[in-house]
Amino acid sequence: MSLPTMASPTLSPDSSSQEALSAPTCSPTSDSENLSPDELELLAKLEEQNRLLEADSKSMRSMNGSRRNSGSSLVSSSSASSNLSHLEEDTWILWGRIANEWEEWRRRKEKLLKELIRKGIPHHFRAIVWQLLCSATDMPVKNQYSELLKMSSPCEKLIRRDIARTYPEHEFFKGQDSLGQEVLFNVMKAYSLVDREVGYCQGSAFIVGLLLMQMPEEEAFCVFVRLMQEYRLRELFKPSMAELGLCIYQFEYMLQEQLPDLNTHFRSQSFHTSMYASSWFLTLFLTTFPLPVATRVFDIFMYEGLEIVFRVGLALLQVNQTELMQLDMEGMSQYFQRVIPHQFDSCPDKLILKAYQVKYNPKKMKRLEKEYAAMKSKEMEEQIEIKRLRTENRLLKQRIETLEKGQVTRAQEAEENYVIKRELAVVRQQCSSAAEDLQKAQSTIRQLQEQQDNPRLTEDFVAHLETELEQSRLRETETLGALREMQDKVLDMEKRNSSLPDENNVARLQEELKALKVREGEAVASARELKLQLQELSDTWQAHLSRGGRWKESPRKLVLGELQDELMSVRLREAQALAEGRELRQRVVELETQDHIHRNLLNRVEAERAALQEKLQYLAAQNKGLQTQLSESRRKQAEAECKSKEEVMAVRLREADSMAAVAEMRQRIAELEIQREEGRIQGQLNHSDSSQYIRELKDQIEELKAEVSAGPPRPAREGLRARRVLPEGERAGRSGRRRGPRPRGRRRTPSARRFPAPGAAVEGPAALRGPAGLRRAGPGAAPG
Structure with missing residues (x-):
């Protein structure tokens, strides 16, 4: 691995930014007084190199506008490279001294240290400097790390799902079950167990991934714990946010x-x-x-x-x-x-x-x-x-x-x-x-008493009673006549029923006849009771008439006669009420008889209706069978039509498969041509030093890929799917680049x-x- 260079302001083509960032290194007089002679000499060399590089960068910009001064431009470039190498060596020595004398620099040279950090920490010093900045060198939680890895966390599934999305293009984290993904999972799992309130949040994985690029997992875990506790990150990642x-x-x-x-x-x-x-x-x-x-921003953070x-x-x-x-x-x-x-x-x-x-x-x-x-x-x-x-x-x-x-x-x-x-x-x-x-009853009693007191009224009352008795006898005679008529009608009905040819209704008619005879017997019994009551009334009336001439014999007998008269009147009213009751009862019997006859008629009609219903059910079942046969024939016809359509569809599918295969072969041929063209261009890139020519070649490559990607797209890998919204051209270009194996030598930018x-x-x-x-x-x- 080559020694990485420090991202220093002297490498920037912007002179104003270089002057603004390099000036504070010598501005604090108090820090300069605390430096040793070697450190002052080193800082002076750094400033001198900054001025030389600034002049070289200005000369390079002026030389690029003219083709005639290409030789002097190459000389200044070589001098800039030599100055850069010296600057890197001096920077390495300075940061090594800072790491060894950290407490003194942090206590006495804080302003100078701040300016150096703003200019960027060298790559190889970031691991130790980050730990020193957050005081994570000696933490008790470091000894618990191995025990935490043996425990299970409720967030493991989420962590496993998201680690593949953390720096997917970086070599350290690329590939499933790679070393980078494994250590990232360990650190995130351990922290989810240490701080169960926060647990796991997807954004924290990027911070841990950056730490793992610089230091081992145990040290990265300690630094991450310190960042969460002391740098407000824990509050950022809490569920409430x-x-x-x-x-x-x-x-x-x-x-x-x-x-x-x-x-x-x-x-x-x-x-x-x-x-x-x-x-x-x-x-x-x-x-x-x-x-x-x-990383430069993270240094300052x-x-x-x-x-x-x-x-x-x-x-x-x-x-x-x-x-x-x-x-x-x-x-x-x-x-x-x-x-x-x-x-x-x-x-x-x-x-x-x-x-x-x-x-x-x-x-x-x-x-x-x-x-x-x-x-x-x-x-x-x-x-x-x-x-x-x-x-x-x-x-x-x-x-x-x-x-x-x-x-x-x-x-x-x-x-x-x-x-x-x-x-x-x-x-x-x-x-x-x-x-x-x-x-009314009391008035009637008073009237009766008055009639009893008045002999003339008593005679009128007796005449009235005789009239009522005659009327009751006439009604009895009429009732007996009606009863005889009913008997004659019953006999006539029996004769008619006997002459009817329907033998099935004989038992039913006999039951009706028996019921009529029972009711007739009840009517006869009622008539006999009524006769007895009339006889008793007539006897009582005769006895009353025989006592009528002796009413004025004595007061006691007079009172007794009055009571007997009152009893007689009450009995007369009772007999009248009984006669009315008998009439009503006879009327009820007649109505029950009519009801029974109507019920029998209704039963006969119901039997006929049941026979017709059975016939209707038989016809419905026959109709249902015919409908079933009709639906079966229609179903067979539909199956035949579907079978023919399926055969036609199968022929079309085979044609579509053949066309897809041809298109896929054409796409494969285009991809092979792209790979051959990329190999040729890669060879040219390896022997070329002109940045303008490189950019032109890259533009040509992108245009070729965009033309090839116009073909039928193939499904992209779901594990590496881009989550950003791309325009149609770039999306097509990227889908084209993902097809087929990736050529060697290509590397995606971070x-x-x-x-x-x-x-x-x-x-x-x-x-x-x-x-x-x-x-x-x-x-x-x-x-x-």
């Missing part, structure tokens, strides 16, 4: 204060801050910039915390304000996804310079934090109040339902009371009618991030997914 909401609130305030026009444009387009800035805070630009640029995220984010918006003001929401989303990440690939120092030109006031950020906390507490109180009001509303609804049920019950009770009142009114009416009857677009719509911090809202997997989260 309250800290992310605070960061978005502070960033929006800075945007409104420093870039009001751009902020107004964002609001007019409904382009919320969380749609592009959430991934900046959650992954510290690791999913936004290529690794060299993102390790020393200064989240302040660098605010500065870099606002610097990006300042640089691209003019372009963003001309785009709509979709265009801004595509711009954040494709243009901004690669603006500073060749000059990360320019990005750092722009970031430290942004105004950042820690006191104001503290005030915003208090305002956000007050606002959130107020929102929480409002939510509690809303919850209380909802509870009260639910209770009121339940009370209303109870009252409605009570109202229904009262309505039922009112209806029952109304019915009872009606019944009571009927009873009262009956009572009043009974009282009227009683009054900038190809498979992370959701920063323009993905996000409603709030708690609903963020991907970079704008990562899936939560805490203690209560079910593994996917």
